[in-house]
Amino acid sequence: MKKYVIKRLISLIPLLLILSFFSFLLLDMAPGDPAEKKLAAQGVAVTKEVIEAERIRMGLDRPFLTRYFAWLFGALRGDLGVSYKDGFPVMGKLMDGLGKTCQLAVSSLVLSLLVSIPVSVICAVRQDSLFDNVFRILSFAGNSVPNFLISVLLMFVFCIRMKIFPVIAGDSFSGLFLPVISLAIPMTGRFIRQFRAEIISQLEQDFVTGIRARGVRETVVLFRNVLYNALGHMITIAGLSIGTLMGGSVVIETIFRWSGIGKLVMDSITARDYPVVQGFVLIMGVMYLVIGLVTDLIFVTLDPRTEITS
């Protein structure tokens, strides 16, 4: 198992290098002079000499690869540079935002799983019943409606009409509800459809018919055989959704003014605060890869057929 994990971690290195290189390259090619943007953001009177001096101070006069490796080695030590906007370290700003976003993403994921697992199990077991048909339509609708529309509708109903929740979420606990629900609705819709299909395909297997024919109780068959066999697929779907959630939170955080990493990066893009954007791309890339690895490890650990678990 240890060998497998080390092998997988080593395989992440080239991917991260490619990711870091292209994120650095793309932002280097983006229009606008970072030195000018930084000075403008700090309210300094901009002259040609001042800009040139700032360019030299920021190291922008050095060749591209030199700057890239300097940034990369800094990143390896946990230093992603400083924000042009306020001079604070990028790593600190991103970690603060990431914590807030994780709070949102994990809450949404937990809520989605809590709703979708029992609903998809009932839908699959009572296929084509009224319950199944109703939730198939609801899950289709939930999956189809974009989450920014859901969030605006929720805001209108619960914040403006009913005044239950604050319009601006801020960092309050009550402010967490609507962003979480907005993110959870489309994901729950997707989960219900995918989990239901997987459970039905397991229920139709001959071995399930055989176990039923041997008289094993239906609940035992459902939990021990059907759900256990469907679990690997379900974990993969849920794992892959975390990445989508982090991406989706950019819009939701901006709408609800939730100070997560999504809002931070949106503000940074608008302000051309490139070190923050570069750091965001790198951290999100690392998160995607690590989540993929963890999902694979859970998948493998749950499968008794794989040798590495022994």
Added chain:
Amino acid sequence: MSSTNDVPVLEARDLVRTFHSKDREIRALDHVSVRLMPGKIMGVVGESGSGKSTLIRHIACLEKPDEGQLFCCGQEYTGRNAAFAGRHMQMIFQDAYGSFDPKMCFAKSIREGRNGRKGSDGKKAEDDPALLRNLLEKVHLDESFLKRYPGSLSGGQCQRMSIVRAVYSGARILLCDEATSALDVASQAQVIELLKELKEEYAISMIFVSHDLGVVSQLCDEVMVMKNGRVVEHGDCLEVISHPKEAYTRELLDAVMEVGDETGIHEHSHSDTPEWKETDLV
């Protein structure tokens, strides 16, 4: 005075089952009756969609008939759940791999068949290592196979394991649903021989569903020919095969002869049954 041998171990009387779709009704079982006597093997043949598998699923209580009655050793069990049927009968499927939980080793799957549910006395059956050893020996698989998972065995080995599971469960009626259809000719002949031996040694009765009259002729005592959910011909296996009364039975027989002429697969007699070989082991 009737002895226990006169009482069928399994009887289905006038089973009717209709499936409804939006624009039509399909009569999958149309007043089908079956009488399986102790220690006998009844073949059920017919083309796809004739109702053979539906019949077995009803007998195993996996589905409920619209009309008709089911009896096991003289006791009616119509409308009972699969747990009742499971004490007396076990199914053997065409897809041997698919009939095992892919994440359960054979030991667990086989034991689950025996003590995964309560018996007629309300108690779970205890493990019987001697019986399991004996059965494994009979199917020429050693005990090390019990630690393995379905994907690691050949189709023939997996099917033999499913037979071990069925007999080890304590059931004395086997419901074989195209149990040899997915196997190569050598494995098919081995499984047929094995079923015959088990029938003799453990007094097992079987319903053997197949679309292949050639296989049925090698194994079964009686044969029942089905078409469109109805029994068109029923009788002693050799009698039906040598002197078919119905045109449909003759058609099925002609089909077997044609395939046999082309491939030679039905020309071997029982004595041609291949010996078990080490190479058969994966």
